[in-house]
Amino acid sequence: MKLSDKKAGMIxxxxxxxxxxxxxxxxxxxxxxxxxxxxxxxxxxxSKQLNVDGGWNTPEDFNEYLTVRPDDRFDYAQVYNNQIxxxxxxxxxxxxxxxxxxxxxxxxxxxxxxxxxxxAMIGVLIFLYKIARRITSNNLYALTAAAAxxxxxxxxxxxxxLRMYATLTFFVTWxxxxxxRLYDKKGTVGVKDCVVIVINVTLGVLTQYYFIxxxxxxxxxxxxxxxxxxxxxxxxxxxxxxxxxxGLALAVYPYIISNVLGGNRGFGSLSIDIDTITIVTYxxxxxxxxxxxxxxxxxxxxxxxxxxxxxxAAALWIYLRFVKKTKLPRKAMFILxxxxxxxxxxxxxxxxxxxxxVMASLPFIAMIFAFALIKACTLIKNEKAAFAAPAVLLLxxxxxxxxxxxxxxYGKTNxxxxxxxxxxxxxxxxxxxxxxxxxxxxxxxxxxxxxxKMDPNLGAELDEFATKRGVVTNGKISKFASAYMNxxxxxxxxxxxxxxxxxxxxxxxxxxxxxxxxxxxxxGVLEFFKKNTKFKNYELIQADYSFDEFFNxxxxxxxxxxxxxxxxxxx
Numbered sequence: 372m373k374l375s376d377k378k379a380g381m382i383x384x385x386x387x388x389x390x391x392x393x394x395x396x397x398x399x400x401x402x403x404x405x406x407x408x409x410x411x412x413x414x415x416x417x418s419k420q421l422n423v424d425g426g427w428n429t430p431e432d433f434n435e436y437l438t439v440r441p442d443d444r445f446d447y448a449q450v451y452n453n454q455i456x457x458x459x460x461x462x463x464x465x466x467x468x469x470x471x472x473x474x475x476x477x478x479x480x481x482x483x484x485x486x487x488x489x490x491a492m493i494g495v496l497i498f499l500y501k502i503a504r505r506i507t508s509n510n511l512y513a514l515t516a517a518a519a520x521x522x523x524x525x526x527x528x529x530x531x532x533l534r535m536y537a538t539l540t541f542f543v544t545w546x547x548x549x550x551x552r553l554y555d556k557k558g559t560v561g562v563k564d565c566v567v568i569v570i571n572v573t574l575g576v577l578t579q580y581y582f583i584x585x586x587x588x589x590x591x592x593x594x595x596x597x598x599x600x601x602x603x604x605x606x607x608x609x610x611x612x613x614x615x616x617x618g619l620a621l622a623v624y625p626y627i628i629s630n631v632l633g634g635n636r637g638f639g640s641l642s643i644d645i646d647t648i649t650i651v652t653y654x655x656x657x658x659x660x661x662x663x664x665x666x667x668x669x670x671x672x673x674x675x676x677x678x679x680x681x682x683x684a685a686a687l688w689i690y691l692r693f694v695k696k697t698k699l700p701r702k703a704m705f706i707l708x709x710x711x712x713x714x715x716x717x718x719x720x721x722x723x724x725x726x727x728x729v730m731a732s733l734p735f736i737a738m739i740f741a742f743a744l745i746k747a748c749t750l751i752k753n754e755k756a757a758f759a760a761p762a763v764l765l766l767x768x769x770x771x772x773x774x775x776x777x778x779x780x781y782g783k784t785n786x787x788x789x790x791x792x793x794x795x796x797x798x799x800x801x802x803x804x805x806x807x808x809x810x811x812x813x814x815x816x817x818x819x820x821x822x823x824k825m826d827p828n829l830g831a832e833l834d835e836f837a838t839k840r841g842v843v844t845n846g847k848i849s850k851f852a853s854a855y856m857n858x859x860x861x862x863x864x865x866x867x868x869x870x871x872x873x874x875x876x877x878x879x880x881x882x883x884x885x886x887x888x889x890x891x892x893x894x895g896v897l898e899f900f901k902k903n904t905k906f907k908n909y910e911l912i913q914a915d916y917s918f919d920e921f922f923n924x925x926x927x928x929x930x931x932x933x934x935x936x937x938x939x940x941x942x
Contacts (some may be wrong), residue, residue, distance in 0.1 A: 439469065525733040687746060713731070799821060822895070
């Protein structure tokens with residue numbers, strides 16, 4: 372069936388609107404934040420440091436930590452410097468967040484960072500449609516492929532996660548579209564085309580370093596095909612433009628090299644005695660974790676459905692290639708090769724087993740399966756079969772909304788129902804208080820202290836957790852987990868618990884809420900309070916989640932609001 376460009380544009384607009392409405396509903400009901408979402412606001416807006424070694428913080432302190440002060444609006448030098456200190460990511464995304472927040476000084480709201488994701492996702496879905504149309508030359512197929520992602524849990528999760536990954540996905544889809552567009556040009560690549568590539572690469576690299584990997588994979592496909600076609604002139608123009616873009620990014624932010632090669636995401640500074648069998652079986656668990664993530668994001672949370680669709684798509688390809696003698700078009704390789712390779716590689720090397728690292732590949736993985744479904748439907752010699760693929764995908768999207776809960780929604784805690792005007796947060800060198808700022812700022816004052824005593828049972832629990840999931844730990848997995856927890860570098864152990872003994876404000880209270888980090892020695896902290904303060908009685912307000920509730924260790928940190936045991940102490 373033919374669909375005019377005008378009608379296709381109207382349908383695409385409707386798809387985008389529906390997708391963003393659903394995402395906005397999710398943001399509205401979102402309660403709580405991933406700690407990195409709160410870091411988004413801090414690193415974009417403030418150089419404020421909280422008192423985390425035994426002092427009190429007011430709501431104004433927390434607000435200043437997260438928001439732009441009127442005198443610091445559009446201060447991009449501060450944004451830049453914050454990224455140098457953090458040494459994890461380049462500054463462009465944070466500059467975008469700072470720009471939006473500068474129009475709303477002293478205001479903390481999820482909608483500020485979310486607005487950037489909305490704009491990014493509009494661009495992603497438009498380019499996704501254009502990519503699909505260039506590959507298929509069919510508006511209906513292109514709309515179906517775009518909708519397969521736009522109405523998926525993957526899209527909603529990417530849009531509501533208040534980090535740079537929606538922006539990264541935008542620059543990746545823009546780059547894929549640009550490379551497809553330039554591939555269609557046979558010896559006619561011009562200066563304007565080169566400028567677009569320079570801008571695309573520069574901003575992509577300055578948004579997230581994983582852009583380099585994805586763009587590199589797409590570039591390899593482009594290079595191979597241009598060499599085969601002996602179109603060396605266009606190849607040189609594009610390669611030089613990409614190199615210039617990378618060079619400009621490096622000139623703007625020269626810390627890229629140290630961040631990529633070192634940074635705080637590696638394990639080089641730790642000596643880890645892990646057996647080979649542990650590494651091998653952990654890799655298996657790690658890959659299975661990402662399979663589960665993909666199933667949740669695109670296949671109704673059902674691993675068997677992902678497996679069935681994968682086998683079906685492979686069988687379809689074998690049938691078309693060896694029975695029908697039909698080759699896939701070269702332009703399909705621009706998504707068919709980079710996206711799965713990127714997904715598999717990131718699954719193996721990512722510092723945490725998290726959906727965020729593979730978000731940029733999910734639009735193309737959704738497109739690949741959509742194309743397989745479309746192709747299967749075209750084998751049916753019936754004009755109405757053209758509508759089978761979009762109908763199936765629409766039904767799957769509706770079912771997903773009914774049975775799958777996107778990541779980063781939270782909403783299971785009662786910690787926002789404040790029972791005391793003051794609270795104490797007891798954490799470790801991992802700075803867990805950062806994830807609870809949105810709750811701590813609801814108190815009149817919040818005291819943050821650190822303990823050097825980690826939970827003595829944590830290592831054994833992690834070992835048991837891993838063993839139940841097929842990892843042969845030999846009792847050493849807790850060291851591997853420790854490397855993750857410490858981001859590959861030794862944290863400075865501090866202990867400011869003694870501040871609780873002599874603090875006059877604490878001593879003047881009749882009751883206080885106490886957050887005790889999951890990583891801290893909870894029983895030791897409880898005994899410390901009873902022995903060294905006036906507070907001798909306590910009741911549990913909010914129990915921490917159990918590791919056994921999750922297949923993926925990282926899910927525990929993604930899906931729980933505080934990873935704390937929270938108590939109410941009375942004298």
